[in-house]
Amino acid sequence: MSNDQNYALRIEMLETCRRMNASGINQGMAGNLSVRTEDGFLLTPSSMPYDTMRPEDLVEMDFNGTYVGPRPSSEWRFHRDILRERKDVNVVLHCHSMYATTLACHHKTIPSFHYMTGVAGGTTIRCAGYATFGTQELSDNALVALKDRYACLLGQHGQISLGKTLERALWLACEVETLSRMYLQALTLGEPPVLPDDEMERVIEQMRRMSYGRAPDRDEVTDVARPRQIA
Ligand code: 13P
Numbered sequence: 252m253s254n255d256q257n258y259a260l261r262i263e264m265l266e267t268c269r270r271m272n273a274s275g276i277n278q279g280m281a282g283n284l285s286v287r288t289e290d291g292f293l294l295t296p297s298s299m300p301y302d303t304m305r306p307e308d309l310v311e312m313d314f315n316g317t318y319v320g321p322r323p324s325s326e327w328r329f330h331r332d333i334l335r336e337r338k339d340v341n342v343v344l345h346c347h348s349m350y351a352t353t354l355a356c357h358h359k360t361i362p363s364f365h366y367m368t369g370v371a372g373g374t375t376i377r378c379a380g381y382a383t384f385g386t387q388e389l390s391d392n393a394l395v396a397l398k399d400r401y402a403c404l405l406g407q408h409g410q411i412s413l414g415k416t417l418e419r420a421l422w423l424a425c426e427v428e429t430l431s432r433m434y435l436q437a438l439t440l441g442e443p444p445v446l447p448d449d450e451m452e453r454v455i456e457q458m459r460r461m462s463y464g465r466a467p468d469r470d471e472v473t474d475v476a477r478p479r480q481i482a
Contacts, residue, residue, distance in 0.1 A: 252288055252289050257288070257293075258306060260286060260288070260293065261293065261306035261307075261309050262306055263417055264284055264286060264293060264295070264309060264417065265301070265304055265305075265306065265309075267284060267344070267417045267418075267420075267421055268282075268284055268295060268301040268304065269301050269302060270421060271284070271301075271344070271346055271421060271424070272301055272302075274421075274425060275348075275349075276346050276348040276349075276424055276425055276428050277346035277347055277348060278347070279300075280298050280299065280300055280301075281346065281347040281409070282344075282345050282346035282347060282409070283295045283297075283324035283325075283326050283330070283345050284342070284343070284344050284345070284417075284420075285312075285324075285330035285334065285342070285343045286341060286342050286417065287334050287340075287341040287342070288311070290313060291311065291312050291313035291314055292311075292312055292330060292331070292334050293309045293310065293311060293312075294309065294310045294311075294312050294318075294323050294324055294327060294330055295309060295310070295323075295324050296308050296309070296310055296320065296321040296322055296323060296324065297321075297322045297323060297324050297325050298322075299321070307320070308320065308321055310322075310323040310324075310327075312327060312330075312331065314331055314334075314335050316328075316331060325384060325385035326345060326384065326385060326389075326390075328385070328386070328387055328389070328390040329343070329345075329389060329390035329393045329394075329411070330343045331390075332390045332391075332393075332394055333390075333393065333394065333397065333411070333413065336394060337397070337413065339415075340401070340413040340414060340415060340420075341414070341415050341416065342413065342414045342415070342416060342417050342419070342420040343411065343413055343420070344411070344412045344413070344414070344417075344420040344421060344423075344424050345405075345409060345410070345411050346409055346410060346412075346424055347408070347409040347410075348409065348410055348424065348427070348428040348431070349428070350428055350431035350432040350435055351404055351409065351410040351427050351428050351431040352404075352408070352409050352410070353431070353435060354378070354404055354431050354434065354435065355378055355404040355405055355406055355407060355408060355409065355410065356407050358378050358380075358381075358406050358407075359378060359404075359434075360375050360376065360377050360378050360404075361375060361376040361404070361427075361430055361431065361434055362374075362375055362434075362445045363375065363445045363446040363448075363450075363451045364433075364434055364437055364443040364444070364445055364446075365430060365433055365434075365437075365446075366446060366450075366451070366454045367426060367429075367430055368430060368451070369451055369454040369455045369458055370401075370402075370423060370426050370458065370463070370464060371400050371401050371402040371403075371412075371423065371426075371427065372399060372400045372401045372402075372455070373399055373400050373451075373455070374448055374451040376400065376402055376403060376404065376427060376430070377396040377397075377400065377403050377404070378396065378403065378404040378405070378406055379392040379393045379395065379396035379397075379403050379404065379405050379406055380392045380395075380396075380406050381405075381406035381407045381408065382406075384408065389405070389408075392405075392406075393405060393411055397411065397413070401413045401414065401423055402423055402424070402427045404427075404431075410424065410427050410428070410431075412424035412427055422464060426464070
């Protein structure tokens with residue numbers, strides 16, 4: 252990755268962090284974001300406000316856990332472990348969105364009460380067991396909950412969404428939040444019925460075939476670092 256591409260990627264990460272807060276799925280300094288690079292990944296620093304964060308504040312880390320830059324996010328372990336384990340994604344986005352976290356406070360898994368549960372890649376969106384923030388145990392729990400999935404809840408903590416691109420990970424985090432809100436609303440009338448597994452298989456296949464949730468012009472976008480067009 253050239254210096255220009257690295258800089259463009261840093262700018263795109265800052266924009267994604269700010270959009271994450273502006274969209275209402277996160278607030279304050281909660282949450283963190285990482286993107287795979289050639290030799291490791293770029294990660295948000297710990298406890299730094301997104302609106303004043305600068306491109307040079309993003310931390311360069313390798314898979315041994317050594318870094319260059321300010322103090323990395325306390326959650327560097329799950330960013331490292333997910334990116335190491337999941338070669339099918341390039342982006343890890345963590346946030347404390349209100350409705351997903353409300354479900355996570357009750358350790359609820361989101362069932363296939365609505366077909367959109369399939370956007371996370373399976374019939375459910377699991378909730379990882381609670382562990383103290385910033386620990387290896389939390390990372391281990393998250394990896395289990397993310398098996399064959401692109402998103403999970405984190406018990407008494409928040410949610411994680413994955414994607415090939417920053418755009419896609421942010422989109423999924425918003426979908427998880429919307430589904431969580433719908434599920435909480437549906438629960439007010441009692442536990443809703445779920446779609447059977449064979450129907451969910453059809454839904455997931457249909458989503459894959461149609462690149463569901465991706466604008467047609469984004470279908471070919473797999474590169475996380477898109478150079479910015481400067482007028
Ligand atoms: P960091 O600021 O260290 O990334 O922590 C925020 C957070 O959400 C911890 O889970």
